[in-house]
Each structure stands twice: as C-alpha cells, then as structure tokens.
Amino acid sequence: MLIDTYGRVATDLRVSLTDRCNLRCTYCMPEEGLQWLAKPDLLTDDEIVRMVRIGVTDLGVKDVRFTGGEPLLRPGLVGIIERVAALEPRPRISLTTNGIxxxxxxxxxxxxxxNRVNVSLDTLRPDVFQAMTRRKRHQDVIAGLEAARAAGLTPVKVNAVLMRGVNDDEAPELLRWAVENGYELRFIEQMPLDAQHGWQRGDMVTAEEILDSLRTRFTLTPEPNGARGSAPAERWLVDGGPARVGVIASVTRPFCRACDRTRLTADGQVRDCLFARTESDLRAPLRSGATDAEIAALWKTAMWGKKAGSGLDDPSFLQPDRPMSAIGG
Incomplete structure (x- = not known):
C-alpha cells in the first residue's frame, strides 16, 4: 500500500498526460501560455500504462483519473484508457477535461x-467564457458535455471556479442549468496554483459565499450520511434531491486528514500533495531498467514522507513551482 506516516492510504491515482492546454484560463496561466515540456521528457504511452499497472496491481490503487493540462490533447489517450481498463483488478477510470x-x-x-468525466465550465455566458479562457470555445464545451451525457459517461460532473467581479454572480444560474441538464455541479475555491503566482486569499470567493449565494434560490440540505471522508467535495441535496451540488473548499475547509491521493506528472514525477514543493523522480529508474518491485518501493518511499497538510493556513506558505497545468488536478 501507499501509506504515509499519518496512516493515510493512497488509493486514488491522478495521472497527468500532458502539460499542454488549448485554453488560457486567467487563474491558471498567462495569455501567451507556458514553456511546454519537451516530448522526450514526457512518459510514453507504454511507460504510463506500466506505472498505472504497478499502482493498481502492486500498490492498491483503485481509482485512476487522467488529467492534464488538457488530456484530450494526448494522441494516445484512447489506447491508454483501453489498456488500463484491461488491468486486473480493473480500476475505476475517470477523466478531467475542459470538454472542448x-x-x-x-x-x-x-x-x-x-467510466465518467469531470468537465470544467465556469460560466454560462459566452463573453465571460472568452474573457476567462481567452478563447471562443464556449459552445464546444457545451457540445462536449452533451456528448458525454449521451455516451453514458455519468455522472457527468461540472467543475466551476468563481472569480470575484467576473462570474461570482452566476452560482445560482449555474446550478439551475446543471440540474435541468442532469449534470452534477461542483464549485471549487480558486487555489494558489496559477503560473503567475498572482493568487490572493482576499480575492478568492469562499465556500461560504458560494453557499450563501445558492441559498438565495435553492434549499440546500446536507447529503444524508454525507461524511466527506476522502472525497474533496462536501455535497448538498438541492431542493430535497435527487439533484446534488458540491463545494470543494481546498483553502477554507481543507480535507488533508483523509486525503487518499497520489499524483504522477506527465514527466514521471510522483507528488504526494497538490501543493507539495518537492517531488520524486520515477522516470529515471523507469528508463534505466528498474524492476516493477523497485519502482513500487521508490513510490512507497515517496508517499511515506507526506506532510500532515497542505500548509495553506500557514503564513509561510509558498506556492509550488509547478502550476496546476503541469501538476494535474
């Protein structure tokens, strides 16, 4: 198992397939983009599948989520998913995407x-979408959500980040739209993972503000038996259910004590926390002939030293050098 000194066991693997993205969201990266990883630095399809296989068969991973950047930009994505789905035991497989x-x-x-998808969509207004992402692709995301629903990739979850003075007035309308279309909406507090390092706590729309806004239009009831556990979202029934809405309050209501995640970057680095400032290289041993057992041992060591929490509440907190697009969600 991937266990740490606090007794937490990582069974959820987040795999970044690329650091590239076809949007330029203002809370993630500058308009000109970033210096992308060179192709030789990226794990190959075979290397990704091998790492996932080691996680699943040797280390107890049960859930695999593919992320980016934008994972749909990875040419071999379908083949990777097909090979991971063939593993025994078969993990649950999901994808986080901008939906384009x-x-x-x-x-x-x-x-x-x-099995299912999470799609990022922060606004229902095409002009606000263009301002936030610097691209005219709003309708493509809507079409992608509809295609995911039609394909049965359910529950289709929609991730929304609210930014003060930009789209923070849209929470009730986003929830109305999600309920009408059968999507499960999750609001995410803006996190200090932007490449520009411009995040300010005072600018962030908090979970309490989001919930207060939603309650102007809806009755929210805590989900029965809704202890969050290792799940990042706290969930509420909307007007008695069955529709639900979630809020991921990574900053104001951290869930570090029950975290069950381990992360693999597109260039083969293991990260024990989204906000970690260190990572462990598995690409080098992978390419130098290490056995599965040796890689598994290195992975265990990397996770053993995981800190108690993200440190977001510590005045000395420093953002990780890598932005979200290079870490994977």
Missing part, C-alpha cells in the same frame, strides 16, 4: 473503458 474535444471523442472513450 469531447464532442468527437466521448463515444470512443466510453468504448475504451472510461
């Missing part, structure tokens, strides 16, 4: 073995 390419790939991803 889902309209043409949702059915193929389902056929390959993908």
């Amino acid at each position: 390419g889902l309209g043409r790939t949702a059915s193929a991803l389902r056929d390959a073995g993908l």
Whole structure:
C-alpha cells in the first residue's frame, strides 16, 4: 500500500498526460501560455500504462483519473484508457477535461473503458467564457458535455471556479442549468496554483459565499450520511434531491486528514500533495531498467514522507513551482 506516516492510504491515482492546454484560463496561466515540456521528457504511452499497472496491481490503487493540462490533447489517450481498463483488478477510470474535444471523442472513450468525466465550465455566458479562457470555445464545451451525457459517461460532473467581479454572480444560474441538464455541479475555491503566482486569499470567493449565494434560490440540505471522508467535495441535496451540488473548499475547509491521493506528472514525477514543493523522480529508474518491485518501493518511499497538510493556513506558505497545468488536478 501507499501509506504515509499519518496512516493515510493512497488509493486514488491522478495521472497527468500532458502539460499542454488549448485554453488560457486567467487563474491558471498567462495569455501567451507556458514553456511546454519537451516530448522526450514526457512518459510514453507504454511507460504510463506500466506505472498505472504497478499502482493498481502492486500498490492498491483503485481509482485512476487522467488529467492534464488538457488530456484530450494526448494522441494516445484512447489506447491508454483501453489498456488500463484491461488491468486486473480493473480500476475505476475517470477523466478531467475542459470538454472542448469531447464532442468527437466521448463515444470512443466510453468504448475504451472510461467510466465518467469531470468537465470544467465556469460560466454560462459566452463573453465571460472568452474573457476567462481567452478563447471562443464556449459552445464546444457545451457540445462536449452533451456528448458525454449521451455516451453514458455519468455522472457527468461540472467543475466551476468563481472569480470575484467576473462570474461570482452566476452560482445560482449555474446550478439551475446543471440540474435541468442532469449534470452534477461542483464549485471549487480558486487555489494558489496559477503560473503567475498572482493568487490572493482576499480575492478568492469562499465556500461560504458560494453557499450563501445558492441559498438565495435553492434549499440546500446536507447529503444524508454525507461524511466527506476522502472525497474533496462536501455535497448538498438541492431542493430535497435527487439533484446534488458540491463545494470543494481546498483553502477554507481543507480535507488533508483523509486525503487518499497520489499524483504522477506527465514527466514521471510522483507528488504526494497538490501543493507539495518537492517531488520524486520515477522516470529515471523507469528508463534505466528498474524492476516493477523497485519502482513500487521508490513510490512507497515517496508517499511515506507526506506532510500532515497542505500548509495553506500557514503564513509561510509558498506556492509550488509547478502550476496546476503541469501538476494535474
């Protein structure tokens, strides 16, 4: 098992397939983009599948989520999912995406073995979408969500980040739209993972503010038996259910004590925390002939030293050098 000194066991593996993205969200990266990883630095499809296989068969990983950057930009994505779905025991497989390419790939991803998707959409207004992402692709995301729903990649979850003075007035309308379309909406507090390091706590729309806004239009009831456990979202029934809404309050209501995640970057680094400032290289031993057992041992060592928490509440907190696009969610 991937256990740490606090007794937490990592059974959820987040795998970044690329650091590239076809959007330029203002809370993530500058308009000109970033210096992307060179292709030789990226894990190959075979290397990714091998790392996932070691996680699943040797280290107790039960859930595999593919992320980016934007994972739909990875040419071998369908084949990777198909091979991971063939593992024994079979993990649950999900994908976090901006949804732009889902309209043409949702059915193929389902056929390959993908179980469900999380799609990022922060606004229902095309002009606000363009301002936030610096791209005119709003309708493509809507079409991608519809394709995912039609393909049965359910529950289709929608991730939304609210920014003060930009889209923070949209929470009730986003929830109304999600309920009407059968999507499960999750609001995420803006986190200090932008490449520009411009995040300010005072600018962040908090979970309490989001909930207060939603309650102006909806009755929210805590989900029965809804102890969050290792799940990042606290969830509420909307107007008695069955629709639900979640809030991921990584900053104001951290869930570090029950964290069950381990992360693999696109260039083969293991990260024990989204906000870690250190990482452990598994690409070098992978390419120098290490056995599965040796890689598993290195992975265990990397996770053993995981800190008690993210440190976001510590005045000395420093953002990780890598932005979200290079870490994977």
